[in-house]
Amino acid sequence: MEKAVQKFRQYCQDNGMRNTPERELIIRELYRLDEHFDVDRLFLRIRNTHLKLKLSKVSIYRAIPHLIKAGLIREAFSDSGTICYEHVLGHEHHDHMKCLACGEVIEFYEKKIDEIQQKICDRLDFEMVWHVHVLGGYCKKCREINRK
């Protein structure tokens, strides 16, 4: 987490931006919250953890593009209109399965998929900067419940 804060400080310096306490707070809480999150979840988290503080949701919205550019988070998938993000730093790269019944998000990773993906990009001379790979369906648990 400190690494993330450091990295963002560097990013600020490099881009003539200020390193405000609000932004550091966002990063710290972001990394404490170690799952997938959307703006609202992060906002509530900060609200509940720092009752005295009054960080506005707008600041989170404004911080996110920088956090992405700085390589701290990435867009993971969008969930019926809401964008979900996840950490990049300290998290292996992976893709997602989402249970349509219980909402659970399962992470998976297959090197082969990445390799094929990269091969396709090379073939088409496409420079990939991000990717989203989400499978929607029903998880083991929910399927079992349904069978009964």
Added chain:
Amino acid sequence: MEKAVQKFRQYCQDNGMRNTPERELIIRELYRLDEHFDVDRLFLRIRNTHLKLKLSKVSIYRAIPHLIKAGLIREAFSDSGTICYEHVLGHEHHDHMKCLACGEVIEFYEKKIDEIQQKICDRLDFEMVWHVHVLGGYCKKCREINRK
């Protein structure tokens, strides 16, 4: 296209729904518009093609979940807040690359990816009903322009 209309009629019957001219119009124009589309694009298309008609955007919004359930279209990806759909019927399954510079959407398909995907689902006892696989980056053309 007629196949799509037929399929939807069946779906209506099976689900105690009505087969209205509005819905048929949506399907027909949908299939005439053979790319990726969002609600607005489809709406404008209908507006411009059928100047006399007055189909409302709301009806499109309300039709979409049915069209998806009926297996006519699927959610392809979301583009900064707007959901983009594409036909299922008469369209091979494929994934997408999206150029962040020019916005072009390139389709690609690799059977191997599908196979691996399916294998992962089987392993985790996950019943996949849809998937989204989008690569964001810069296309050949835009990269060349940038090099100059």
Added chain:
DNA sequence: ATATGTGCAAATGATTTGCTCGTGG
């Protein structure tokens, strides 16, 4: 000192919903 950041409130854009009226089966 001053450009950049923050918070608020209002604007926007996509989508949903309440309600009334119309119509397919």
Added chain:
DNA sequence: CCACGAGCAAATCATTTGCACATAT
């Protein structure tokens, strides 16, 4: 006939923007 669908307008939800004030550098 009458439950389901269509259209309108108003509501909602996520996100963005304008503006006045605050503060990091």
